Amino acid sequence: MSGAARLFARLARPLPVLALAALLGACSSTPEKPKPTPLEPLAPALTVRPVWNQRIGTAALPLRIATQGNAIVVASSNGTVAAFAADSGQPLWRGAAGAEIGAGVGSDARRVAVVTRGGDLVVMESGTVRWKQPLGARSLTAPLLAGERVFVYGTDRSVQAFDADSGTRLWRLQRPGDPLTLAQPGVLLPVRDTLLVGQGTRLAGLDPLHGTMRWDVLLASPRGTNEVERLADLVGPAARVGDMVCARAYQAAVACVNADSATLAWSRNTSGAQGLQADERHVYGADSTDRITAWRRANGEVAWQSERFRFRGLGSPALAPSAVVFGDGEGWVHLLSRDDGRPLARVSTDGSPVVGAPVLAAGNLVVVTRSGGVFAFRIE
Structure with missing residues (x-):
């Protein structure tokens, strides 16, 4: 087994000017959105019951929920990081990153990593800060902890690797690219012995030991009349099933790549700014x-579509047994049939938007809301 294979086998400062320009361009004033589609009456086909709920603090950004066995780890924008037992909601520990958080949470069996708004990588164990390192760039993508390393993807498209114990920077890679970058979570995940990262409209495979490029694949062709309109960076989370990795290019396309052969399987033009999920x-x-x-994962053909939730502020999806799950901008959690998109059930949280993708942990579906609610539901 190669060194990189062994590495992944163990997996279980101010905002940069360029990123700021992209953020302002991507979030410039637009005509008022249509009103959310009213929810239809629903006779539930699944029983979904509340199990527990906790509070973490306001989540202004879609901070990722991490899992550690029977624990889930969540963070709030004000710097609080906390772990709860996924089955019961029992608090396990709570700590502070020391500053407002802009990206998180990444985790392995022991450690938790977040990135502050000021651009510091913070690694904690059981709520205690072990080390900090300045990144020199802002990050909105949850750090990846794998093989005793911490990998970070910046809004300037830089990729950095740090020793998980000492915080020593091991390598940094930054490729020349477009003058503007998208201020939104990107793609960062391991596949076998390769680190996959979004680099503009391309999905790149890196050697995680040395930070060198192995391959890259174009997922979409940017469209538009100016640099802002042509922004089509890959946005996270990406979906992985075996060697197949599927990702969205911002407002441009959805595409799947075979990471083993480094070839594009298919690409379909579509707008959108949220991440994906996939099954077989x-x-x-x-x-x-x-x-x-x-x-259809095999060829990209449309299997089904649903317009029942248009303009409801849907986030990135998650998978639950027999269902695909979306949270919306009014705090509802919707469970749909994977076969045809039929609504199977829906449950409410606290009325504020569901942020980030839900996760399934210890048999419970866990979501976080913008006002800081952490809610777990059991699907029966």
Whole structure:
């Protein structure tokens, strides 16, 4: 087994000017959105019951929920990081990153990593800060902890690796690219002995030991009349099933790549800014109008679409037994049939938007809301 294979086998400062320009361009004033589609009456086909709920603090950004066995780890924008037992909601520990958080949470069996708004990588164990390192760039992507290393993807498209114990910087890679970058979570995940990262409209495979490029694949061709309109960076989370990795290019396309052969399987033009999820049959995602589409994973053909939730502010999806799950901007959690998109059940949280993708842990579906609620539901 190669050194890189052994590495991944153990997996279980101010905002940069360029990123700021992209953020302002991507979030410039637009005409008022249409009103959310009213929810239809629903006779639930699944029983979904609340199990527990906790509070973490306001989550202004979609901070990722991490899992550690029977624990889930969540963070709030004000710097609080906390772990709860996934089955019961029992508090396990709570700590402080020492500053407002802009990206998180990444985790392995022991450690938790977040990135502050000021651009510091912070690594904690059981709520205690072990070390900090300045990145020299802002990050909105949850750090990846794998093989005793911490990998970070910046809004300037830089990739950095640090020793998980000491915080020593091991390597940094930054490729020349477009003058503007997208201020939104990107793609960063391991596949076998390769580190996959979004680099503009390309999915790149890196050697995680040395930070050298192994391959890259173009997922979308940017469209538009100016640099802002042509922004089509890959946005996270990406979906992985075996060697197949599927990702969305911002407002441009959804595409799947075979990471083993480094070849494009298919690409389909579609708008959208949220991440994806996938199973053996389908790739799921919501577009910029919150139309939900399931593409056939094998060839990219549309299997089904649903317009029941248009303009409801859907986030990135998650998978639960027999269902694909979306949270919306009014705090509802929707469970849909993976076969045809039929609504199976829905549950409410606290009325504030669900942020980030839900996760399944210890048999419970866990979501976080913008006002800081952490809610767990059991699907029966």
